[in-house]
Amino acid sequence: MQAHVLTFIIPAIALIFSAIFAALWWQNRERLYILAYSYSFGSMAMGVALNIWILGGYGPVGLVAYHVLSMSGLIALMWGTSHRVRQRIPILAYSVTVAIACVICWYALEQGETLAGKLAQNTNAALLFALGAQNLYHAPSRNTGDRALVWVLAIFAAFGFIRPLLSYLAAALFGPGPEGVALLSSLHAVLLALLLTLMAMCLVSSIIADNLRRQTEESTYDPLSGLRMRGAFESAVAELQSKAEKQGIPMSLIVADLDHFKQVNDTLGHSTGDQLIKTFGEMLAAKIRPSDVAGRIGGEEFGVLAWNCDTGQAAALAERMREATERLQTREGEDNISVSASFGVATFDRDDSYVDVFNRADAALYKAKRAGRNCVFGDRDDASKDLTAAPIAENSGPENGAPNHRTGAEVVPLTRRQTG
DSSP, X not given: OHHHHHTTHHHHHHHHHHHHHHHHHHHSTTOHHHHHHHHHHHHHHHHHHHHHHTGGGGXXXXXHHHXXXXXXXXXXXXXXXXXHTTOOXXXXXXXXXXXXXXXXXXXXXXXXXXXXXXXXXXXXXXXXXXXXXXXXXXOSOOOHHHHHHHHHHHHHHHHHHHHXXXXXXXXXXXXXXXXXXXXXXXXXXXXXXHHHHHHHHHHHHHHHHHHHHHHHHHHHBOTTTSSEEHHHHHHHHHHHHHHHHHHTXXXXXXXXXXXXXXXXXXXXXXXXXXXXXXXXXXXXXXXXXXXXXXXXXXXXXXXXXXXXXXXXXHHHHHHHHHHHHHHOEEEETTXXXXXXXXEEEEEOOTTOOHHHHHHHHHHHHHHHHHTTSSBEEETTOOTTSOGGGOOOOOOOOOSTTOOOOOOSSSOOOOXXXXXX
């Protein structure tokens, strides 16, 4: 009686988690891997239920049908877990192993070798679990739920490989009678129910972690430019400033503003303005190093924290950005729309706050605007001077051997180039 009751555990647990994953997918319908989880647990529930109450009396046909249904769910699970972490799985190869196992099961049962048929089933399932664990283990990005799932899949694989041996040992210890079979079935049901629950909890944990990461990214990165938003940018600058002060490393702030952006919006439409923001953000992201930070700090205003750069080196970087901006184009109908931007540069001095440096860089930016736009100004430059003849003072170069933005042996001067 106890063994009969325990047969309800696995399909009941699988059905509950199938419904949970279906509800989670309904809230995030673009994430197909959650739907794959729902199908996987649903097929497990259906397969076990059919095998216990219906398919068992159909001999080889019932066993093969049960195996195909269960393995389709397992392949869906492997696809879902791999798709989540951007890994590919050889679905065709997995399907071939299922087909081979079905042929072996059919032939074994036709010959009266029931244990051989079950051995083929268990080995095929164990192989798929092992391949899934291996694929997830080598994924480039995994969270805690993924790492725990690797172990659960590995345990499932080990259990599948040793289950036939356990059957032989149970038969040897308790004999082929109903008592030994009932005990083994009870232990098998309890262990599978436990592993199934652990696997489902790992998957739910991964989904929750994905949701939290997405919320963090949405609050950190501007969806239009792809750069950090103002709050996230200022937090990153504060963190780097603390590090720079401890290590004695110079860093500078570059503030950039797209020229005549309001006119673009008013005459060409906001869609063209959005395209300019996107294109300019992509250019900034391509020009900076991994150690630098870029952000969109206003409507058409951007900030770049140049790590290990003094004023001259930051000005060189800003000038290259200015030149790259001139080469950017966006289309409005059949016309190409040219782009330009103005830049202000300021370097962090001892005891400077971010606000102090930002105000100086912003003031330099407005000097560039008043000087005709499409140029670079430092916070100590006079807007009345011709900056092409007034290079910024030489610097001693970056410390600690870190890469810098200098293009050659001499400092690139701040320059002004009128758009006409």
